[in-house]
Amino acid sequence: MNAFIAKYPLTLFLLRRIGIAVLLLVGVTIVTFALTNLVPADPVNLALGDDAAADPEIVAQYRKEHGLDQPVVMRYLIYMGNLLQGDLGVSLQTSQPIAGELAAALPATIELAGVSVILSVVLGVGLGTLAAYRRGKFSDQLLRVISLAGISVPTFWLALVAYYFLFYQWGLLPGSGRLDPTMWAPDHITGLYLVDSALTGNWEVFVNALGHLMLPAIVLTLYSMGLMVRFTRTSVLEVLNQDYVRAARAKGLSPARIVTAYVLRGAAVPIVTVVGLVFGGLLSGTVLVESVFAWNGLGQYAYNAASNLNVPAVMGVGLVVGVIYIGINLIVDLVYGFIDPRVRTA
Amino acid sequence: MTNDMVVDTTAKLTIRNLRVTLPGPSKKDPRKQILDGVDLTLRPGKISGIAGESGSGKTMTGLAVLGLLPPGAAVDGTIEFEGRNLLKLGSRELNGVRGRKIAMVFQDPSTSLHPMIKVGVQLTDHVRKHLGLSKRAAMAKAEGLLEMVAIPEPREALSKYPHQFSGGMRQRIAIAVALACDPDVLIADEPTTALDVTVQAGILRLLRRLCDDLGVAIMLVTHDLGVMSAVADDVTVMRRGAIVEHGPRFDVLTNPQHPYTRELIASLPGNRIADPLEHGNADEIPDELESAS
Amino acid sequence: AGGANQGGNGNGGGSSDGGGQLVIDTAFDLTTLDPQRMNEPSGIRILRGVYETALRFTSADAGSIEPWLADYEMSEDEKVLTLTVKEGPTWPDGSPITADDMVFTYQRLIGLKGNPSPNLDGITVEKVGENQLTLTSDSPNPQLPVTMANPSLGIVQKSLAEENGATLDAATDKAEAFFNTESIGSGPYKIEKAEIASQVTLVPNEEYWGEPAKLDRLVFRNVAAATQLINIKAGTANIVDGLSGEQASKLDDSLQVTSEASNQMLYVLMNQNPAINEWTSNADFLAAVRAGIDYDALMEIAGPGTVRAAGIIAPMIPGALDVSEAPKTDVAAAKAALAASGYKGEEVEFHVANDMVVRGVSLLTIAEAIQAQLKELGINLKLNPQPVTTALGPYRAGEQGMALWYVQPSQPHNFETLNYLPDDQMGKRAGWPAGAAPDIEALGEEIRNASDAERVELFGEFQVLMNEEGPYIQLFLPPTTIVTTDNVTGLTMLPSGDFDITQLGTK
Amino acid sequence: MTARVDLNGAVRPARLRIPRAVRSPLAIIGIVVAVAWLLIAILAPVIAPFDPIKPVGDRLAAPGGQHLMGTDTLGRDVFSRVIFGAQTSIPLSLLLVLLSMTLGSVLGAIAGYFGRVVDEVIMRITDLVFTFPTIILAMVIAAVLGPSLQNAVIAMLIVTWPSYARVMRSLVISLRTREFVLADRLLGASPWRVLGKDILPNVAGSILVLATLDVGTAILLLSGLSYLGLGAIPPTAEWGSMIAVGTQNMDEWWIAVFPGLAILTVVLAVNFIGDALRDALDPYTAGTARAA
Amino acid sequence: MSSLLQVDDLVVTYKSFGKEPFTAVKGVSLTVSPGEVVGLVGESGCGKSTIARTVCGLESPSEGSIDFQGQSVKHLGMRKRADDQLRMQMVFQDPFNSLNPRRTVGSQIADSVALAKRLGGTSPMSATDWLEKVELSADDATAFPHRFSGGQRQRIAIARALAAEPTLLIADEPISALDASLQAQIADLMSRLVRDSGAGMLFISHDLAVVRLIADRIMVMKAGKIVEEGPTEQVWNHPQHEYTQTLLASIPLPDGLGRLPGLAPTP
């Protein structure tokens, strides 16, 4: 065993992680299922109209169709059985396969969150480093105010205010939706409009999609960028105090080289941690923003599913977010290893 | 070797009346006087030892030479190197001197190497910048350097990370980094404090050889008078930011003038050793470093 | 596509000579585009352009029902409706629309036991001739003709539907996926692309048998009400329906506002079951509440165009009471009744679905207003806001004491308001047991057996009685406020409070 | 030696130096604003010109005149409601932070100190919570419990404790094998004594800083829940639900903008304080003298 | 009288995930008798601290046995330590780490005093008395550790260990940060206190010169094994093992003669 561990540390690490991931996902399903079943409401009521709900035959038919006539435990087992076969079940609202609905909703959120993450990482790390270098100076204070304001502003409120001004009052940016209504989404390759339109060379759509992304992305970015600035500043400051930075300066290296090769590399581990958190948070935290911008992503979908007690859909969201969360954590851990050789061997 | 062989070579680096103050904990607090009129001369092929109590400003003196004092430091005096006052140089010019002409080995080997960058890169990036060598040539030079400081398997060592070496090896790598551009002046800040005696002995030999063979001017900071005695040509004793005693090694160690120096020397455990000569002689022990190069 | 005009605005490309496109923003409640499963307003609106019905309305007046794909005849006893399929209408593939298609459609609607199935509850459909069919009900069903105009009774092509898995039985029918993406009916439009969560586009059905579609494209977007206001002002939407009358009244002149009484009626439910609530079941307390509510103030909140609900029948439906007969606000009477009730300021729970917004009017806001009004009288209401999810169950089960809800007739016909009777569908929600109001119940029985013409009269009496004794306090009907950009033409309202998309065009 | 070395060559540990934190201008602004809001919350009945839950004027009146911030859909004075809103949002978020800090820290400390199964279980639970979209989880929990401020707090507690648990756990893990802990255990200290006497004083600072930064999050989350109709029960004045009403009346911008600004200023103030506190506590950023 | 501490064939292996296990101590036996000071020297990383930690139960031995006062030493798990093993105390190598930065120095020593009382100790000394004993002032009791220099902290740590009135003191490089004069003073104090109370001490250092000041017996360690063992003067004056000789030769002498010390083969 020890020999095996020594020989295949990465394989073993991955195996362990996958094991934990599976457990976690089972946990997610159980918790979601239990919670959604604890809600003192009957999904039948929401799915059926007044008249239909008053008709026992229709109610019975609906229950049968969606397996709601089974006892809770049975339903869970059936769900898990289907899940093992890759079947996420059928929406209580639309009777469509959850997998398909998620596949439609997820790219929208990923695109939005992805752009926000890129923006906040680039800006956050850049400005955070600047603030650390300018510690105590005016620009540091200014950045502090800006970044703290970004963290402090209620996102749903900012979304509305931004929408009102940037789109409505000043017409600087296009409004709701992922594209102008005149445009159809590019051919589905990844579901990310920017990527798909670029791949198919559909630049008109690309520009349009980019335009539509701006407003929600800015709103989301403000928060995560604020976070990134604070964290980057702290960890860069810490690194600036390290002897190895002073040693690098003693070698006569150019400031640019010192920042990129020595300082940021040293500060990377905490920064990557925050990036992971931010990305995870964005994926699951876009609910309110998505609703303002009519961005039909995972957040909206989840909100809708939850408010309609669409159990299979909520479960699906839980699983997807769970998988993403686990994936992000795994990537972050692997990146740690990449950045910090000490982690690699230890 | 004896102390009276001091040849008056021209000074390589001259520190005159160096004063450094640092801001206090807050803006209103008075500034702290860190260095209070330090004079020091480094000569090629000579090791100038600096001793002194902890916090007396030994490290700060070294940092001042390279312009690496903490932010907010106010410096006064002159540091003359090759006809220029280092304190007056612009940052670009200073960068040309740092690492190239004047190099420094920092007090703690485990923190002065970047833990996430391969040794090879840390050994070569300034070489490539200062000497304009290609990556390949720089690596070849680095390999030679590692060999010089007796790192086994130097080629493989280039692609390792600092944590993969022992403390002694890391200290030697740090020295190699400092020597990479063939500097004229080396500031070694307690290069052996963290090491045990056997490893320390090797490093002391290396320093000595650098002086003797390459004519490097070395400023050796240490609070260990044993080390001082072993390699320094002359000794400066500092206390509270000022020099309290200066002179040739033998004189200072055997006939200290200042009460502080006397106190230091009186309390050495070595002075309780009956007869030091009894315990082996340097010449009897095979010199690994020498045979390696 | 329209290209990049200012502000990313995408409305109508060539709008001068008809054609062009319209963008309609609405908060989707879309769950399916299978006509026989669909019963939600957004679906109904969209599918009206795709599928055609046997009968149809031509205006907001419920009496404007007229033959469309079929002529009709109602039997004397109001139990049998005979449809005779017209000649001429064809499917896109050129084949004629037949009685078989209609029978299939109706039977499928019944067989699927889905949301719209109650439309044909207790009805048997039979083909009775080459181009004739009958719909037969056991009891008088005077609203059958208007039911026929409901888009969930939109006729599908039997052969095509069957090819794609449609059957007459919920257990075997597999056609929903097909309908969701490729709905093809006999209407002027067909679905170009549909994403149920976000956007549906219709384009003209090139093979349409009638007058060709007026627009090149119709885009339905799922847009929250808050955003709709901005979109219509910015011109990125051509038609929005989520604004309150109040919001619409503040728009500038470049936008057209069409305000029509909707068929959605807000009412306060006062449960008659003492076990549920001691006070709501107290007749004097009920009277106090009824007289204590300041209806005008509430209507002001709902905004211009709001119509007072005089009784349980909505204004556009024959038999509706005149506004003058609506219960009046009478503080003195309310105080007297309250005194008589023995109420001493105890806390009374007031249920409201806090996420429910009717035509731009938030139920929560109205509930808060009522709470504030009744407080002046000394009635101490404690709001219990819950999401619809959790509130709906207890409401339907008759477990809520005092509650604010809205009702919407499923057919624009007075007949179905009989379910307000004790122990009927609505009566049960109010905890109103059979025998609780003998006079009303007797009148109800009389109405049931009367002729259509007599009913209008009797319903007047019925509603007055209801307004006196019934456990329902009708408040108002917020207007259906449709705001369009000025290039939109042909906005025709229907009795359901929606507009007919097939009539839309551009200037 | 690193720059942390002071004259004695002694590592300067993280330690509370409030006075220095207070010297930062932003912290002063933060404290002033926070204190002002606290006073506003306490003195609301005195300050507010109108009854916050009673319609007192024309509906949807624009700011100005009698109504500083206008009136809302029912004709209630927005200014008074914003002021009274402080009574709801501020104490509740403080309570929430206190609760989740306590719960999270205790569980995290147990996980970190005892390790093994306990640790696995607690950490997997935190994973579970993290895995789920916070607001959705809170939504479902609030739906299970029924909407009310109290339940919103419980729902938020369930989703917020894990971050404390995580931080606490990692702090405890890094401390539990520190030699001063071992030394105390060699002196026969029990686990609880170790946690309380040796570890707690060393983590309190970091946790407190986290908590300050979290007050803002708590206000935002609470507002978010109320915005979704799962928190405060009308007609209680609560900033989030006021914004929610405002969104349905975009033209009457004042309904949403002022409570939003209220949230912004409170949260910003708390974050200013938290940031300064963190600077003061952080051995690297504390003090001015340092090597670059 | 039987020995206070009896260690037989101790093997300690560090296992860590994804790494080859590393055996730091490879079969070491040693005894400490009452009233005896045993010095343990060796190069950095040879396993001295590991032995100290294992003896105190902070690491678990993979082989061999450790008996303290005839009782086997149990691994210090998460639970409270048994009373009969509290008579063994340790001074940790790192003076920066072994004091709680958030508790006053006095209270940390007071813990020990309280323990000594509880176990029936007789010493009348208080925490402040102990501080004075190690050349610090009584005022220092209310200060936090960060106020002290490395050397001062070492003395505080020593005071804390001594205050518990141990019957066995394991001292891991306890005076390395002190300057020369203090080293002698404190070493003297420790050996006196320990001997007077009939306790034993295992004194660890990498500096032979220091160990020589205090120990009755010296053990020389290299790479996890004891390579030489004997009475202090014998080891000092007549080192047998080549390694011991190297060690002695590498000590640079402050004689001002500029002689380079000897050099061992590089590790």
Ligand SMILES: Nc1ncnc2c1ncn2[C@@H]1O[C@H](COP(=O)(O)OP(=O)(O)OP(=O)(O)O)[C@@H](O)[C@H]1O
């Ligand atoms: N970043 C800094 N900010 C303020 N004061 C500092 C800083 N670094 C060092 N000092 C102070 O400067 C003085 C000189 O420090 P220096 O590091 O030069 O001492 P040293 O002689 O090298 O001591 P040691 O032997 O401990 O290395 C000390 O009083 C120290 O406290």
Ligand SMILES: Nc1ncnc2c1ncn2[C@@H]1O[C@H](COP(=O)(O)OP(=O)(O)OP(=O)(O)O)[C@@H](O)[C@H]1O
């Ligand atoms: N927790 C650990 N995990 C793995 N290896 C360890 C651990 N602790 C110590 N080691 C290794 O065990 C060996 C012995 O370490 P130990 O601390 O006992 O040395 P030492 O003799 O006390 O050295 P020093 O004089 O530097 O204190 C070293 O090689 C060290 O790297």
Ligand SMILES: [Mg+2]
């Ligand atoms: Mg120094």
Ligand SMILES: [Mg+2]
């Ligand atoms: Mg050790």
